[in-house]
Amino acid sequence: GCSQGSQSASAAGGESGSSAGAASSQAAGEKNHKVILITMDSIDQHWVSVDKGCKKAVAELNNVDYKWLAPDKKDDAQQIERVNTAIADNADAILIAANGPDAITSALEDAKSKGIKIIYVDSAAKTEGEATFATNNEAAGKQAGEQMLEALQKAGKTSGKIGVVNVNSATASTVAREKGFRSAFDGKGYELLATQYSEGDAAKSQDIADNYITQGAVGLFGANEGCTVGVGNAIKGSGKSDLVGVGFDKSDSIYSLIKDGSLLCTMAQNPEVMGYEGMKAAVSILSGQTIENKDVDTGVSVLTKDKIS
Amino acid sequence: METKDRQNAWKRFMSIRGVGQVVTVTAGLIVLCIVFSMLSSSFYSERNVGNLLRQIAPILIIGIGQAYVLITGNIDLSIGSVVGMSCMISATLMTKGVAPFAATMITILICLGVGVLNGTLVAKCKVPPFIATLGTMTIARGVAQIVNNNYNTDAIGDSAQGFRNLFYYGKTLGLYNTIWIAVILFLAFDFLLGKTRTGRHIYAIGSNMEAAKLSGVNSVNTTVIVYVVSAFCACVVGLITCAIAGMGTMDAGNMYEMYAVAAAAIGGISTFGGEGLLVGTVVGASIWGVLQNGLQFAGAPVAIRNIVIGTIVVISVLLDVVIRKNKPRKKAKRVLPVQVGSAK
Amino acid sequence: METKDRQNAWKRFMSIRGVGQVVTVTAGLIVLCIVFSMLSSSFYSERNVGNLLRQIAPILIIGIGQAYVLITGNIDLSIGSVVGMSCMISATLMTKGVAPFAATMITILICLGVGVLNGTLVAKCKVPPFIATLGTMTIARGVAQIVNNNYNTDAIGDSAQGFRNLFYYGKTLGLYNTIWIAVILFLAFDFLLGKTRTGRHIYAIGSNMEAAKLSGVNSVNTTVIVYVVSAFCACVVGLITCAIAGMGTMDAGNMYEMYAVAAAAIGGISTFGGEGLLVGTVVGASIWGVLQNGLQFAGAPVAIRNIVIGTIVVISVLLDVVIRKNKPRKKAKRVLPVQVGSAK
Amino acid sequence: MGEYLVEMDRICKSFPGVKALDDVSFRLKSGEVLALLGENGAGKSTLMNVLSGVYQKDEGEIRLFGKTVEDLNPKKAQELGIAIIHQEMNLCRHLSVAENIFLGREESRCGVLQRKDMNRRAAEILARLNLDIDPAEAVGNLAVSKQQMVEIAKALSTDARILIMDEPTSALTMSEIDELFQIIRRLKGDGCGIVYISHRLEELQNIADRVQIMRDGRYIASMNFADTTMDEIIANMVGREITEKFPRISCPRGEKILEVRNLNAGKMVRDINFDLFAGEIVGIAGLLGAGRTETTRAIFGADPKDSGQILLDGREVVIRRPIDAIRGGIMLVPEDRRKDGLCIKLSVQSNISLPNLDMLSNRFGVIDRKKEKKLSEKSIQDLNIKLPSSTVNVATLSGGNQQKVVVAKWLARNSRVVMFDEPTRGIDVAAKVEIYNLMNELKKQGIGVLFVSSEMPEILGISDRILVMCDGKITGEMEIGEASQDLILKYATTFDTKSGLPEAI
Numbered sequence A: 001g002c003s004q005g006s007q008s009a010s011a012a013g014g015e016s017g018s019s020a021g022a023a024s025s026q027a028a029g030e031k032n033h034k035v036i037l038i039t040m041d042s043i044d045q046h047w048v049s050v051d052k053g054c055k056k057a058v059a060e061l062n063n064v065d066y067k068w069l070a071p072d073k074k075d076d077a078q079q080i081e082r083v084n085t086a087i088a089d090n091a092d093a094i095l096i097a098a099n100g101p102d103a104i105t106s107a108l109e110d111a112k113s114k115g116i117k118i119i120y121v122d123s124a125a126k127t128e129g130e131a132t133f134a135t136n137n138e139a140a141g142k143q144a145g146e147q148m149l150e151a152l153q154k155a156g157k158t159s160g161k162i163g164v165v166n167v168n169s170a171t172a173s174t175v176a177r178e179k180g181f182r183s184a185f186d187g188k189g190y191e192l193l194a195t196q197y198s199e200g201d202a203a204k205s206q207d208i209a210d211n212y213i214t215q216g217a218v219g220l221f222g223a224n225e226g227c228t229v230g231v232g233n234a235i236k237g238s239g240k241s242d243l244v245g246v247g248f249d250k251s252d253s254i255y256s257l258i259k260d261g262s263l264l265c266t267m268a269q270n271p272e273v274m275g276y277e278g279m280k281a282a283v284s285i286l287s288g289q290t291i292e293n294k295d296v297d298t299g300v301s302v303l304t305k306d307k308i309s
Numbered sequence B, C: 001m002e003t004k005d006r007q008n009a010w011k012r013f014m015s016i017r018g019v020g021q022v023v024t025v026t027a028g029l030i031v032l033c034i035v036f037s038m039l040s041s042s043f044y045s046e047r048n049v050g051n052l053l054r055q056i057a058p059i060l061i062i063g064i065g066q067a068y069v070l071i072t073g074n075i076d077l078s079i080g081s082v083v084g085m086s087c088m089i090s091a092t093l094m095t096k097g098v099a100p101f102a103a104t105m106i107t108i109l110i111c112l113g114v115g116v117l118n119g120t121l122v123a124k125c126k127v128p129p130f131i132a133t134l135g136t137m138t139i140a141r142g143v144a145q146i147v148n149n150n151y152n153t154d155a156i157g158d159s160a161q162g163f164r165n166l167f168y169y170g171k172t173l174g175l176y177n178t179i180w181i182a183v184i185l186f187l188a189f190d191f192l193l194g195k196t197r198t199g200r201h202i203y204a205i206g207s208n209m210e211a212a213k214l215s216g217v218n219s220v221n222t223t224v225i226v227y228v229v230s231a232f233c234a235c236v237v238g239l240i241t242c243a244i245a246g247m248g249t250m251d252a253g254n255m256y257e258m259y260a261v262a263a264a265a266i267g268g269i270s271t272f273g274g275e276g277l278l279v280g281t282v283v284g285a286s287i288w289g290v291l292q293n294g295l296q297f298a299g300a301p302v303a304i305r306n307i308v309i310g311t312i313v314v315i316s317v318l319l320d321v322v323i324r325k326n327k328p329r330k331k332a333k334r335v336l337p338v339q340v341g342s343a344k
Numbered sequence D: 001m002g003e004y005l006v007e008m009d010r011i012c013k014s015f016p017g018v019k020a021l022d023d024v025s026f027r028l029k030s031g032e033v034l035a036l037l038g039e040n041g042a043g044k045s046t047l048m049n050v051l052s053g054v055y056q057k058d059e060g061e062i063r064l065f066g067k068t069v070e071d072l073n074p075k076k077a078q079e080l081g082i083a084i085i086h087q088e089m090n091l092c093r094h095l096s097v098a099e100n101i102f103l104g105r106e107e108s109r110c111g112v113l114q115r116k117d118m119n120r121r122a123a124e125i126l127a128r129l130n131l132d133i134d135p136a137e138a139v140g141n142l143a144v145s146k147q148q149m150v151e152i153a154k155a156l157s158t159d160a161r162i163l164i165m166d167e168p169t170s171a172l173t174m175s176e177i178d179e180l181f182q183i184i185r186r187l188k189g190d191g192c193g194i195v196y197i198s199h200r201l202e203e204l205q206n207i208a209d210r211v212q213i214m215r216d217g218r219y220i221a222s223m224n225f226a227d228t229t230m231d232e233i234i235a236n237m238v239g240r241e242i243t244e245k246f247p248r249i250s251c252p253r254g255e256k257i258l259e260v261r262n263l264n265a266g267k268m269v270r271d272i273n274f275d276l277f278a279g280e281i282v283g284i285a286g287l288l289g290a291g292r293t294e295t296t297r298a299i300f301g302a303d304p305k306d307s308g309q310i311l312l313d314g315r316e317v318v319i320r321r322p323i324d325a326i327r328g329g330i331m332l333v334p335e336d337r338r339k340d341g342l343c344i345k346l347s348v349q350s351n352i353s354l355p356n357l358d359m360l361s362n363r364f365g366v367i368d369r370k371k372e373k374k375l376s377e378k379s380i381q382d383l384n385i386k387l388p389s390s391t392v393n394v395a396t397l398s399g400g401n402q403q404k405v406v407v408a409k410w411l412a413r414n415s416r417v418v419m420f421d422e423p424t425r426g427i428d429v430a431a432k433v434e435i436y437n438l439m440n441e442l443k444k445q446g447i448g449v450l451f452v453s454s455e456m457p458e459i460l461g462i463s464d465r466i467l468v469m470c471d472g473k474i475t476g477e478m479e480i481g482e483a484s485q486d487l488i489l490k491y492a493t494t495f496d497t498k499s500g501l502p503e504a505i
């Protein structure tokens, strides 16, 4: 059965998929922990995976009321509103992927002052949280750059133009990736073109990538899922198999672009781990335990053709 | 006879510019609140009511601005971008060390400039309002981006804590300051619209530009005024947004012009001009805010939320149309019928 | 005398619905192209021209739809959401194993439903078009989100390669298919608008709804038709978007309704209805596309781009207004009043 | 005369709040011209709109050519052979003449419009009307009278057996009216039935065979035109005798109030000079398009002036905008009341106070509601405007009362000069008399009255002095004693030789 006794459990559906049987075998009288996940948006597969990880933990833990509150797009004001809602909804802990380090800070401090525990997943904000489970984006970006550098050098292209497709200049995580990516080319003799922004829209990213290709770029970087799909498709459409495309995140579309050789690789984050570990940490803290590792790099894996079966 | 008189008085009351719609949607608002309270116990908690009112405030403020413009029969699509501009300019100035008060004043001045530009393009250059403000919408967004060199700003810092409290975090007499700001702006602009000469001129040019002009109304000035009011309201919301985040974000206010139209139109402001009561916008903004907030509490996914909100926008206007249809309507005529002697 | 005749012919040509504006903006387009070619050598390369045309195609297609609606004096704000809906529905179906052809047909059918709804709300229920389509815009976005349970879809897979080639990647006679689709749609809809009875009725209801109705024009049907055309165009662009990414993205088409208005309005379609030539939309969409593309080549930052584009939107319409203003006013007609006998 | 083409029995039609037709019957025979007469709001247009399918009747029976018909709509009525020229101009100004004529009945082959064919056929129809109009010209580019002729051409092009004309001549020129009458006679000869609605009773003697009179939505009388008199018709229309059609009063001429010196504004106001004295009504006569409206607008500041001076009570006043004129005490009751006179979505009170808000508000611009109410109620009383309360929308008033509101807004404040532009156009006899009385009242109070009119009888009947304009200039001036129609016409056609010959006389 589900959710007897707990009024707020599981009025949820879709976005806030409450885990099956979350409240069911709870000992009578003991209150469930209310944990709310707030992501940057509801669009990227990435967040779906974070949510999946959370749900997995919730199913194991069996004493959590879980909701996913997602803004419909990356927007600080919306994210802050979600935090306020979580406070009003009497959350015990908030798992949050901060859009940027500053904007959300006051709202989170407000939450903290109400005794709500903050755990960061994917991206942290400036105010201190109980723990952070995220990719080290700058390092991962640099890794992506090194992959591209290696491939270019192997193909004997020691100079040339490189295009960068990013979400916008406001999303801290992707800006860090770009920074890392660019740093890999310092002093290596390549010309990095001015960044173009696509809001993570795959079609827009592709128009931008097409234009880079026309400008004679030898390599293209996509800073998140939508950007990467656009880059991969543009390379595919150009028919130039010697173009090197490198991106971020994993999705079905990205896999097939890697498989058919349009993309060299993608930096696969581990969003499920972020969700799973984040949720577990939240519950530990709420039950009064302390956790050792407060800053966990959930790591990236470089997914190339041979690593995708 | 007496009941008929009373009936007539009621009918007449309902037929004043937009009163009918206001009554209908207020009823709708109450129903919504009841439904959401039933769906989630936290909805009607003290905490959430304060929160909810604070969420409604910015929508109300831009709704007021849009209502002014709509009553003159025009539209302002630049609202969202002006919010962004205001947010970015004030934040950039503060991060550069300008005192919050000075930063606020400079921001307001620049935003009013957009209003003047809009009004001039529409009234003086006769550019269709939709296109004129579509243009300034794009330009203002560009300005918001260029102001800090295409990056969101850093945190506006501790010296701006007063600013942040004033616009968002602080409370006065138990109510959030944001709510007070909305209340004060509403009262002021309702007074301006309802009780002053300028307000009358706004209705007049929305009802019949030519007749208003021939009655001595300066249509260019009046149009500029409404666009300036709209830009001012957007500017205030931009300052609030800056206070909320404590930093400038370039895409702040995205789509707000549409929320503003929705709030005003749900509240009975005719998009054809000449009619509507500002109090309707309060109800319209409240419906909008309650929907956003309540649907979150009810745990409705984004998709459902959009479908519900869209449907309510359409239905609220549909209701008004249905009500009007049953009201006697005069056909516009080139020649006016006259009833002499026989009229009682 | 003869030169005067020729002058008159020219004047008359320029005064036909929107021709003047088309001529002006075509000149502007040429100037833009020259400027960008000078700024960047790759702009005028064979590769980029093909590319550019392919980038223009979707804007042209939605521009055509919006132009139809604008000519009747209405507006369609739901275009962007229908693009998103079409993209998500077709992709979801294909990932679920539905054959591309069937998926395409089902998608088209559903999108046309939105058109019918829009037309009915506006023409039959008399909901102001701005509000009606603001509502359906929100609803359609909700549908786009709900269709795959609020997730972007997976890749549509290899079996859909034909679909992807047909709408985007393939070439026919040396030109990308996307360009052919735009050309064919343009020719078909230009024919419909310019050469058929339905087209005439579209202009008529935009020019004078009452008169058109009294002449037996079915205004409801005609309005529904234009909204269906608009939804169809948006649907095609949605399919193209799906073909581009090879997957469904929920926020595809965001803001496209505004691009569509800009393309149509720059091209001389009056936002007041009754006039405008579809060929203007080709020029309008081209200007829009050339700006986006050229500014990237010129390395202009996003912010500057927005400012340039916004300014060009305003100027293009301003030019038209100025030209119209300087058009010689009709010379006074001297005519005698009736004076048949005197009253007896 | 032939059998009945139309038999309408006991027709009722209500609009919310108004019973526009109450038990009205109507007959039309083939080969006759029936004049349908009545005051404004009597229900004439509504009856014809029911007949042509624009409105659905609530009760009653309609037989066409002897057969009962139900569910008429404009299209069906047209197919059955009914054509109507509506009272309101009903053309699409963006479309060409030919496109308008064939709107809703376009010819197409395999879906393709036959534009050339339609242009050719339109040219034929226009030629039959002796009209020199290019079928490809956009209607918006034509003069109003030509537009009206296009509407007539459109009606004729359907080869209808029943032709309804609702005030067809209100915008036509003399030669065009002659043309129209000839066509009516020809159609009559062909066995068509024609319904002719007009407030210009003088016209009837040229064409009417029979008259039917309506009042307050009811049938009043019907008779052969030859067997009745104009007085009887008017009495039937109004429900009482109108004793005096032009109630002139005489006042001594006082001092000079207004002086217009060398006024130039645009093409249609050229070197205008005249004076206006207290205690007189000065009529401005002229042909349609002589520039009278533009002259009043220029004086009032509604249009920009190129040069010239305006002196009020001997002192020069600078008028750049209407507000300057209003402050100085110069008022304009504009020509087109719907378009220029009223804010139709606002209350009567708001309309009356609109030009007077400066007097009603303090220096912060806050309106004193009590003062406003007093002012509007006083003018409502003074002008005898009939309404339930001053807060109702003007749209709910009957037309005559709406018109009084337009006048009232200008009389609420102390004025020195009031310019009336065509104040009686399209209104019925009784209402006209009220307007004349009002002008007389102003004249008695020593206010200068300028009275623009295209109706010769009223200009001659009411004015004390007459100015005649032609082609943007004042071409003649006369005291009422020396005035005559012929003299006015002579001055009204004194064109500059430079600017070519008059197009139509």
Ligand SMILES: Nc1ncnc2c1ncn2[C@@H]1O[C@H](COP(=O)(O)OP(=O)(O)OP(=O)(O)O)[C@@H](O)[C@H]1O
Residues within 6 Å of the ligand: B328, B329, B330, B331, B335, B336, B337, B338, D015, D016, D018, D019, D020, D038, D039, D040, D041, D042, D043, D044, D045, D046, D047, D087, D398
């Ligand atoms: N569409 C309508 N809605 C409501 N009332 C209407 C409508 N059309 C006409 N009426 C009312 O019906 C009555 C009859 O109007 P109608 O237009 O038939 O008069 P008319 O005899 O043609 O007058 P006129 O000489 O001024 O043209 C008037 O009181 C008018 O206000």
Ligand SMILES: Nc1ncnc2c1ncn2[C@@H]1O[C@H](COP(=O)(O)OP(=O)(O)OP(=O)(O)O)[C@@H](O)[C@H]1O
Residues within 6 Å of the ligand: C329, C330, C331, C332, C333, C334, D143, D268, D286, D287, D288, D289, D290, D291, D292, D293, D294, D295, D335, D454
């Ligand atoms: N906005 C305009 N555009 C084109 N022509 C105009 C415009 N306004 C006025 N005219 C023309 O200028 C001429 C002078 O008009 P005006 O109204 O001053 O004449 P009038 O003597 O008052 O005639 P009427 O009796 O028709 O009012 C008319 O032929 C009119 O058609």
Ligand SMILES: O[C@@H]1[C@H](O)[C@H](O)OC[C@H]1O
Residues within 6 Å of the ligand: A040, A044, A046, A122, A123, A171, A173, A174, A223, A224, A225, A226, A248, A249, A269
């Ligand atoms: O890791 C996140 C992910 O890539 C998303 O798609 O964009 C924002 C990032 O923070």
Ligand SMILES: [Mg+2]
Residues within 6 Å of the ligand: D044, D045, D046, D087, D166
């Ligand atoms: Mg009538």
Ligand SMILES: [Mg+2]
Residues within 6 Å of the ligand: D292, D293, D294, D335, D421, D422
């Ligand atoms: Mg006139």
